[in-house]
Amino acid sequence: MKRILYVTSEAVPFIKTGGLADVAGSLPKCFNKEEFDVRVILPKYMCMSEEWKSKMNYVTHFYMDLAWRSQYVGVLEMQYDGVQFYFIDNEYYFSGAKPYGNIYQDIEKFAFFSKAALSALPLIGFRPDIVHCHDWQTGLIPVLLKDKFHEGEFFRDMKSIITIHNLKFQGVWDVKTVRDITGLPAYYFTPDKLEAYGDANYLKGGIVYADAITTVSNTYAEEIKMPFYGEGLDGLMRARSNSLRGIVNGIDYDEYNPETDTMLEYNYNVRNFRKEKIKNKRALQRELGLAQNDSTFMVGIVSRLTDQKGFDLIAHMMDEICQNDIQLVVLGTGEERYENMFRHFAWKYQGKVSANIFYSEALSHKIYGSCDAFLMPSLFEPCGLSQLMSLRYGTVPIVRETGGLKDTVIPYNEYESTGTGFSFANYNAHEMYNTMQYAMHIYYNKKREWNKLIDRGMAMDFSWNSSADKYAELYNWL
Numbered sequence: 001m002k003r004i005l006y007v008t009s010e011a012v013p014f015i016k017t018g019g020l021a022d023v024a025g026s027l028p029k030c031f032n033k034e035e036f037d038v039r040v041i042l043p044k045y046m047c048m049s050e051e052w053k054s055k056m057n058y059v060t061h062f063y064m065d066l067a068w069r070s071q072y073v074g075v076l077e078m079q080y081d082g083v084q085f086y087f088i089d090n091e092y093y094f095s096g097a098k099p100y101g102n103i104y105q106d107i108e109k110f111a112f113f114s115k116a117a118l119s120a121l122p123l124i125g126f127r128p129d130i131v132h133c134h135d136w137q138t139g140l141i142p143v144l145l146k147d148k149f150h151e152g153e154f155f156r157d158m159k160s161i162i163t164i165h166n167l168k169f170q171g172v173w174d175v176k177t178v179r180d181i182t183g184l185p186a187y188y189f190t191p192d193k194l195e196a197y198g199d200a201n202y203l204k205g206g207i208v209y210a211d212a213i214t215t216v217s218n219t220y221a222e223e224i225k226m227p228f229y230g231e232g233l234d235g236l237m238r239a240r241s242n243s244l245r246g247i248v249n250g251i252d253y254d255e256y257n258p259e260t261d262t263m264l265e266y267n268y269n270v271r272n273f274r275k276e277k278i279k280n281k282r283a284l285q286r287e288l289g290l291a292q293n294d295s296t297f298m299v300g301i302v303s304r305l306t307d308q309k310g311f312d313l314i315a316h317m318m319d320e321i322c323q324n325d326i327q328l329v330v331l332g333t334g335e336e337r338y339e340n341m342f343r344h345f346a347w348k349y350q351g352k353v354s355a356n357i358f359y360s361e362a363l364s365h366k367i368y369g370s371c372d373a374f375l376m377p378s379l380f381e382p383c384g385l386s387q388l389m390s391l392r393y394g395t396v397p398i399v400r401e402t403g404g405l406k407d408t409v410i411p412y413n414e415y416e417s418t419g420t421g422f423s424f425a426n427y428n429a430h431e432m433y434n435t436m437q438y439a440m441h442i443y444y445n446k447k448r449e450w451n452k453l454i455d456r457g458m459a460m461d462f463s464w465n466s467s468a469d470k471y472a473e474l475y476n477w478l
Contacts, residue, residue: 002475004031005128006040007117009110009137013080014052014087015045015099019216019249019385020134020165026252028083030468036475039126041117043109044076044087046095052078056087060123066112067183073116075124086124088116106137107173108181110202114140115182122154130475133162136171139206143188146209159478162210164203166382167224167231168308171202197232207236212478213244214471216383217404221246229380247471248407249383250464251392256368258393263365270458273394274451280370287366290327291351297440298327300371300395302364302386305334305342305357310377310400315341316429322349324440329371331356331363368393373439377424377432381405387421391457396450397421398439400432408462412442412453420457 010016012025028038044056056076064073074089088094093109100106118141121127133141142160149155175189178200189195194205207213215221221244223229225237237244254260258277259269265283268276278294285292303309314321315338321328322345330342330353342355356363368374374390376399383404387397391408399405401423412419424435443450 001034002036002130003126003128004028004036004038004130004132004475005117005121005126006038006132006134007114007138007141008040008042008134009113010099011040011042011085014042014085015048017099018165019383022251022385023163023165023216023249024134026250026464027468027471029081030464031472033082036472039084039086039128041086041088041120043094043099043113044074044089045099046091047097047099059086060120061089062119062123064116064119065183066115067180071112071116073120075120077124086120088113088120090116103171104173104177107171107178107202110137110171111140111178111181114138115144117141118144118149118155127154128158130478131158131160133160133206133210135163135165136169136201136203136206138162139171139202139204140182141206142209142211143184143194143205147184147188159211160206160209161212161214161474161478162203162206164207164213164215164224164382167203167215167229167233170196170204170231170233172196172199175200204233204236207233207240211243212474213240214474215244215246217248217407218246219406220380220382220403223380223403245474246407247467247474248404248462249385249388250462250467251385251388253392253463256365256389256392258369261365261369263362264369265366268369268394270394270455273454273458277369277394280366281372284329284366284370285327288329288354288356289351290329290354295444296325296327297373297443298329298371299373299375299398299436300367300390301328301330301332301375302367303332303334303376305332305338307335308379308381309334310379310427310432311335311338311341313377313427313429313432314375317433318345320433321436322352324437325444326440327352327354329354329356329367331358331360331367333357333359368395371395372443373398373422373436375436376400376405377427378402378405379427384408388462391420391460391462394454394458396439396453396457398432398435399423400427401425408460410456414442414446414449417449417452418456420453420460 008024346355409421
């Protein structure tokens with residue numbers, strides 16, 4: 001039996017700000033229980049809902065040195081979906097309305113969490129073979145395993161993996177403060193270890209010291225070895241490329257299932273979507289005050305409204321896009337200029353554009369279950385989950401060929417009748433627009449081909465089970 005510990009700053013269903021929570025919460029239950037004992041440890045944030053906090057059981061507490069401070073560490077636990085979850089409790093660090101705050105507070109908070117998670121292991125009686133760390137918040141763990149903890153018998157042969165969900169966020173602060181917080185000796189703060197460009201960098205420490213590194217798609221694993229995507233660490237990624245592999249994320253196929261989804265007005269599946277899915281489109285047009293028309297090409301966008309997601313391309317072509325027989329349904333929040341841009345076009349093209357500048361789980365499901373196509377022209381996208389959801393719901397993705405989008409959407413080829421979506425290579429507004437035009441042409445003039453695209457998309461398997469198989473291989477290899 002191999003024992004694996006996931007250390008993460010968020011996990012569904014307890015706390016979520018992004019895709020990391022889906023990985024840490026959904027993946028552990030997909031492993032074969034005979035072969036793997038996978039457990040998860042995360043902070044007990046004050047902002048978690050009472051529903052979860054009331055179900056946690058006290059395990060133990062102790063005091064721990066963090067450099068010159070002595071801090072309380074409480075440990076709670078609960079079972080969920082057959083997986084054992086542990087929670088690190090400390091009200092000083094984990095109060096607040098959100099899991100993340102100012103970076104200078106987070107730097108100390110996650111130094112505390114990383115050390116506390118390791119320190120708690122002997123007391124809860126779980127000795128993992130592999131500690132699987134996620135993103136910069138747990139970047140200190142591989143460092144600590146090679147430093148303070150290496151001396152103890154308990155930790156000696158423990159291996160570590162770090163998964164990079166988004167290389168843009170690295171946990172960077174000045175060396176003096178980080179040394180003061182962590183108590184790590186000066187030896188660690190050199191350019192071949194934790195120091196990068198004059199500052200201390202948690203993620204870099206994790207990458208240097210982990211036994212294996214993964215990221216969330218094959219293409220992204222290649223891209224981050226190049227300066228454009230490497231966020232200043234491309235040299236390090238090249239140096240460690242033999243320990244780096246890409247494993248695509250999945251989605252929860254029970255939660256995202258058009259046949260049983262309770263948030264949809266009408267359920268459908270791969271056999272009856274031709275008749276049933278259109279009913280959702282009518283219902284959404286009614287709900288959002290769009291022109292009632294079955295045949296209009298309806299495009300969905302569910303996203304953070306930021307540069308990373310390609311919204312400058314959309315802003316550039318918005319007037320041209322709206323000259324077509326098209327409806328655009330947007331859901332999300334983010335940079336003010338994009339929020340206002342969509343509000344403006346919703347006013348200018350009433351009945352064509354619906355701007356929903358908030359977040360709603362129910363509306364996101366309705367968009368996946370109603371639209372004809374889904375637009376994701378990202379500048380970079382480590383994995384991306386929206387395109388997996390749209391494939392699952394028979395909504396044809398239109399994406400830029402980067403990161404996980406390139407790995408999961410097969411571009412349509414009309415001569416061979418293959419593919420599951422439409423894609424374009426260059427980060428260029430006109431190239432995006434031409435690809436949308438081409439998709440529209442197939443939708444309006446080659447309906448049978450369009451429906452076959454949907455058939456193939458809905459038949460793809462991006463459930464967590466296929467990701468779990470790849471991680472299992474990695475664990476066995478380590």
